[in-house]
Amino acid sequence: MRIGSADRGPMTIGQKLWQVSWSLVLFLIILTGIGCAMLYSAGDASWDPWARRQLIRFGIGLCLMIVVAVTDIRRWLRHAYTLYFLVLGLLVAVEMKGVIGMGAQRWIDLGVVQLQPSEIMKITLVLALARFFHGASLEEIGRPTFLIIPLLLVAAPVVLVLRQPDLGTAIMLIMTAGVIFFLAGVRAWKFGLVFGAILAAMPLAWTLLHGYQKKRILTFLNPESDPLGAGYHILQSKIALGSGGVFGKGYLSGTQAHLNFLPEKQTDFIFTMLAEEFGMVGGLILLGIYAIVLIYGFAISLRVHNQFGRLVTLGITGTFFFYVFINIAMVMGLVPVVGVPLPLVSYGGTAMLSLMIGFGFIICAYIHRDVRVGRHGNGGDD
Amino acid sequence: MFREDSSRYKKFSRRAMILAGGQVALFGLLAGRMYQLQVLESRRYKMLADENRINIRLLPPPRGRILDRFGVPLATNRENFRVLLIAERTRDVDQTLDALGRLIPIADHERRRILKTIKKRRDFVPVTVQENLDWKKVSSIEVNAPDLPGVVIDVGQSREYPLGPDSSHLLGYVAPVSEKDKARDRSGDPLLELPGFRIGKSGIEKQHERRLRGKAGNSQLEVNALGRVIRELSRQEGQPGDDVMLTIDLGIQNLAIEKLRDKKSAAAVVMDVHTGGVIALASVPGYDPNAFNVGLTRKQWRQISRDPLAPLTNKAVSGLYAPGSTFKMIVAMAALEQGVVLPDHKVFCRGHVELGNARFHCWKKHGHGWMDLNAALQQSCDTYFYEIAKRVGIDKISEMGIRFGLGEATGIDLPSERGGLMPTAAWKKKRMGVPWQKGETLVAGIGQGFVLTTPLQLAVMTSRIASGKLVKPHLVRGIVSGGVSQILEHEDPTPLDISDEIRTLVMDGMNSVSNTEQGTAYRARIAEPGFELAGKTGTAQVKRISKHERETRVLKNKERPSKDRDHALFVAYAPVKNPRYAISVVVEHGGGGSKVAAPIARDILHETLKRDPSGYRKRDGVAGEKEKGRKA
Structure with a gap:
């Protein structure tokens, strides 16, 4: 990690670019490289239909990341709510007239690109909450009524996402918000209270779940009960993983993946494919690279001298962590199947772009770590 | 504000550490699960993966x-x-x-x-x-x-x-x-x-x-x-x-079928008398086996299975027939062995015998006159055999029949072979609950009544008479496995428990049947020297001849409806000297054995001798010239 000098005064673009944590970018490139290699394998040794497009999207994502990173953090703070409500509006638009995709309304067609607002919401929610807590003292946070606004900020997109219905993203939003609440200093017992409430509400929530969601949860609890039906995916995934062994079957030689026993191998189950072809060694190496990226997030957050930057950095790091954990735990049968991609490795445009934008904010926080940020995004010591 | 921020920072740092700890723990969980699946349970999953992808x-x-x-x-x-x-x-x-x-x-x-x-x-x-x-x-x-x-x-x-x-x-x-x-x-x-x-x-x-x-x-x-x-x-x-x-010779098999074809329902068996190898096994009518392979329609099946001529039955091994006069050799041998009759003992044939109130007719209405064993076989005199059967008794006759392969499945390698019947007094008592009647012995003495045999059994009987060996019929000569052929057939069955004198007497009688002018099958003899056959005709009555008919006129076979006509039978072996082949022919409702069955048997046997599938002439020199110590 590069640590630049903390000079006062406004930085030029060149200085900012010099300050970009290029070693972190290198690890992001490595992750995408691994992803493209697996997509090449998933396409049966072909750059099409996935690997090439993934690489192009990464290039676009990289540019967006740099743009986000070099933009003054105070500007982002000022526009945090605006962005939040903009994306919330998009979610409403999806609700109004979404295009049906994968049995759920998640996309909005902007003509050139199909946009998935719920993915972007993961970032903008972090920004909005970070801005909110940036301007809050610990005493204020201690007041329960003070938490009503941030809870509403969370609840609005969660409800909309659940209506799509996209349980995975809703859970991700809640957990990301939980991380920010926790880091901002909300008392531990309040988390306990919420947790208890969720447990109590579980029976009620069960009745609200869609049939296929219920089935997924039941299947998760006992996948072998229905090996050809709903349990098929997870069972085949475990077979692929297990049969990979310690060193794997070799690149392009995963039988489960290449003979199509493995479902969705280019998206949600790409980790399974990697672990089948490269074994536990390959899986652990990938996990190690993710761990390094996470360490970057923590290290940067501890160096940032403004609450907004800190919260944004760890909020996005947390999102990134949940992506990795839920996806890998899901394909290994530890948690129910919820559609969460493996960051930077799974094929998927919006997820890739929103993640790169997210890392743009982390690097932005790093570049502006010593910038004084006022309550409302103005400079100075207010 | 700065102090405020420093306290927030402290809290943030502390909580970030807690968060990091939590994430480390969860990553540890993932690594542990990976270890569980990919190391501990890997073998099971490898097997499941192979089950998935490999189809046998x-x-x-x-x-x-x-x-x-x-x-x-x-x-x-x-x-x-x-x-x-x-x-x-x-x-x-x-x-x-x-x-x-x-x-x-x-x-x-x-x-x-x-x-x-x-x-x-x-x-x-x-x-x-x-x-x-x-x-x-x-x-x-x-x-x-x-x-x-x-x-x-x-x-x-x-x-x-x-x-x-x-x-x-x-x-x-x-x-x-x-x-x-x-x-x-x-x-x-x-x-x-x-x-x-x-x-x-x-x-x-x-x-x-x-x-x-x-x-x-x-x-x-x-x-x-x-x-x-x-x-x-x-x-x-x-x-x-x-x-x-x-063991089948296709040439003879084809000839046998050809000879039987114009008969509605008939069977013939040709055997090697020394090995028991079946050279031809014919039964008509047949069915088309190629049609079964392709699959019959319901209509075709109904037609075949309901045909009164039973094309699905192999009559050579499953058809049960009264042997008629072809049974007389058995009766004669039983009587000779028991000593109840001597070869030169004479019986006077008046055309019938009386037993109690019943009268048993000879086929020759006005009788044969004085008959000894040879003449009785030669002319197939029923009276003679009524007499000696009465003396020897049914049990001994049946015992002899069984010894010569009648009344029990021969064990040939074909499914659905039937046993037939050699009746005994005990059998009748057990089966019908009434005692054996003496008159029934007389009827059995001319191969009628309860006595039932298959054409194959008659061929076996003739083979055993001709060879004096316990020959057993079989159809497999050898196996060709992977290009290597292995011949299973061999020539030395154990000797049969019968004295050669008795056997010779019966064979002489059979010789007279075919080769003397009074013989019932003289017209169906083989004249070619060295190829002569010895045989016995048989005409098995299907319908009882009524007293009324006897008094007026017994209808000729041709005058009766076909289902009432007699079965025509003939058994023979050849050559007379040094026998090698035996044959039995049964033509259902064919009429008289001498007229219908004997010529067929003669033609088949003659061709068999000429083709000589067993190759005995090659080994033994010219037919009949050399005896090689075998009793002829």
Whole structure:
């Protein structure tokens, strides 16, 4: 990690670019490289239909990341709510007239690109909450009524996402918000209270779940009960993983993946494919690279001298962590199947772009770590 | 504000550490799960992965052929050309079927079946359009291949019987495996589960099923999740079925069938008297075994199974007939062995005998006069045999019959052989609850009444008389396995428990039947020197002749409706000196044995002697010239 000098005064673009944590970018490139290699394998040794497009999207994502990173953090703070409500509006638009995709309304067609607002919401929610807590003292946070606004900020997109219905993203939003609440200093017992409430509400929530969601949860609890039906995916995934062994079957030689026993191998189950072809060694190496990226997030957050930057950095790091954990735990049968991609490795445009934008904010926080940020995004010591 | 921020920072840092700790723990959980799946349980999952991708396909072995004793094929495998349609490779299934229909007619219901099957199966699974195509159709499809995308010609094997109905009873037929077959066959052979696999259902095909079938090979195929074959991983060729070489001589078998063909229902058996090898086993009418292979329609089946001439029954081994006068040798030998009659003992034939109130007629209304054993056999005098049968008793007669192979299954290697009956007093008491009547012994003395035999048994009896050996009939001469043939047949059965003097007396009588002018079969003799036969005629009464008929006139066979006509029988061996071949002929409702059965037997036997399938003349010199210590 590069640590630049903390000079006062406004930085030029060149200085900012010099300050970009290029070693972190290198690890992001490595992750995408691994992803493209697996997509090449998933396409049966072909750059099409996935690997090439993934690489192009990464290039676009990289540019967006740099743009986000070099933009003054105070500007982002000022526009945090605006962005939040903009994306919330998009979610409403999806609700109004979404295009049906994968049995759920998640996309909005902007003509050139199909946009998935719920993915972007993961970032903008972090920004909005970070801005909110940036301007809050610990005493204020201690007041329960003070938490009503941030809870509403969370609840609005969660409800909309659940209506799509996209349980995975809703859970991700809640957990990301939980991380920010926790880091901002909300008392531990309040988390306990919420947790208890969720447990109590579980029976009620069960009745609200869609049939296929219920089935997924039941299947998760006992996948072998229905090996050809709903349990098929997870069972085949475990077979692929297990049969990979310690060193794997070799690149392009995963039988489960290449003979199509493995479902969705280019998206949600790409980790399974990697672990089948490269074994536990390959899986652990990938996990190690993710761990390094996470360490970057923590290290940067501890160096940032403004609450907004800190919260944004760890909020996005947390999102990134949940992506990795839920996806890998899901394909290994530890948690129910919820559609969460493996960051930077799974094929998927919006997820890739929103993640790169997210890392743009982390690097932005790093570049502006010593910038004084006022309550409302103005400079100075207010 | 700065102080405020520093306290917030402290709290943030502390909580970030907690968060980091939590994340480390969860990553540890993932690594642990990876270890569990990929190291601890890896073997189980590897097995499951292989189960997923590897499909084992059975390769049916080619069925062994059935050959005659000189290697002429009686049952072979023919290449069966099938047209298959692979929907995936067609542009339009209907269009392709239309085009194909112009080359080979496809019936509407067939077309519906094809379309239905295509809909049910996956696109890449071939669907059979038509089977058993001839060369012309195959080549016309091949020529038009560019216009028939997705149409594939496939070669399978199907059983073929070049002789058709003529070999049906001997060879049997093959047909798809039924549930019953599966239950009966406890070998657990996976081939039985193979769709379309055929097994022997009767005859040699059934009897030697295991040898003919061979062992299945298998091919390990890698398949994808849809079941499409990606490649062959390994292939283990099966073991083809062994060829079974029969004792049958096709030339004689064909002749026998030819001779019987114009008789409605008849059977003939030719045997080697020393080995027991069956040289011809004919039974008419037959059925078309090739039709069974393809599959009969319900109507065809009903027609065959309800035919009064019983074309499905192999009459040579399953037809039960009263032996008539051909039984007289047995009665004579029983009497001689018991010493109740001497060879020169004479009986006066008045045309009938009386026992109590009953009168037993000789076939010659006005009697034969004084008869000794030789003359009684020669002229088939019933009175003589009534007399000696009365003296020796039914039990001894039946015992002798059994000794000569009558009344019990011979154990020939054919399924569905029947035993017939040699009655005894005890049998009747047990079976019918009434004691044996003396008159019944008299009737048995001329081979009528309860006595029942098969044509095969009569041939065995004649062989045993001629050779004095306990010959047992069999049909398999050898096995050809992997190009190596192994001959199983050998010539030395154990001697039969009968004195040569008695046997010689009976054989002399049979010689007189054929070779003296008064003999009942003199007209059916073989005149060629060295080829002479010795035989015995038999006419088995089917309908009891009423007293009224006796007093007026007994209708000639030709005057009676065919179902009331007598069965004509003839047994013989040849050459008289140094016997080698024996024959029995039964013509159902044929009339008199001497007129109907004897000429047939003579022709077949003569041809057998000329062809000499056993090759005895080559080994023993000219026929009959040299005796080699054998009693003739």
